[in-house]
Amino acid sequence: MRIVFAGTPGFAVQVLDALVAAPGMELVGVVSQPDRRAGRGMRLTPSPVKVRATELGLDCITPSSLRTDAQALDWLRARRPDFLVVVAFGMLLPKPWLDSPRIAPINVHASLLPRWRGAAPIERAMLAGDERTGVSIMHMDEGLDTGPVYASRALAISAEMTGSELWDRLARMGGELLVETLPRIASGLAPQPQPEVGACYAPKVRNEERCIRWEEPAWLVDRRVRCFAPRPGARCRLEGRWLKVLAGKVVDIPDKAVPGSVLRADSSLVVACGKGGAYAIERVQPEGKKAMSVADFLRGYAVRPGQLLA
Structure with a gap:
């Protein structure tokens, strides 16, 4: 299976590594956000996903806009992906991007959808005192984490767990579930629509x-x-x-x-x-x-x- 991967933070790196290690998965390109100024010296710093893609020798692009960068869309289509896998990318994908993969655009989301759609599902679950959360493998549409779900897996949040520990465990779980689910999708697994009951959003942390x-x-x-x-x-x-x-x-x-x-x-x-x-x-x-x-x-x-x- 030919895969283009789109992601930005360390959470996405663990999922990328799971794909690279899995048999039958061919990473044909990576998309990440542009370098940002960070640290005390405010130096331009590449995203963790871009750093990892470079280490792995994968072709990586960093468009500033998916809606206006026609060259980035041409780059994606030229790779003829079966799947476009998106993990904590940080930008909404326009319809031409969603329509580009042969089989499906897939998102790994760090919550049990429809609960905690949006940018900060891990932090929102912890701040709300949720006793469990999980990961969902979703077919992407033009909404914000509103697409139908192929698979999900739950994880208990213990009373001693830190946000960093939960982040790491969900990233590993997301990579494992993705690797298990992609072949099933390629074989015809149909996603199930999300119920609206229980839907809520996870805005960025202020x-x-x-x-x-x-x-x-x-x-x-x-x-x-x-x-x-x-x-x-x-x-x-x-x-x-x-x-x-x-x-x-x-x-x-x-x-x-x-x-x-x-x-x-x-x-x-x-x-x-x-x-x-x-x-x-x-x-x-x-x-x-x-x-x-x-x-x-x-x-x-x-x-x-x-x-x-x-």
């Missing part, structure tokens, strides 16, 4: 959603920290500077205190939360510094009981 809200119960603080750990990291302000909180746990305290106030700052950093709970911070990353244990942080930063985190 920067303010990473901010810890100490007035929330401790279990909600823990959920936010786990969702964004270790990157990009939940965060709060200490003495006017950002402090990323990368790990911690819910603890009981005997008395209520002002949410955000430091209760202990010796070998641990315990912060009061809403409704009488508290959160023990275990790992942090100060602004402009590397990640470190809270014990190392407290050796270098003067934090005292009663101080407020915002």
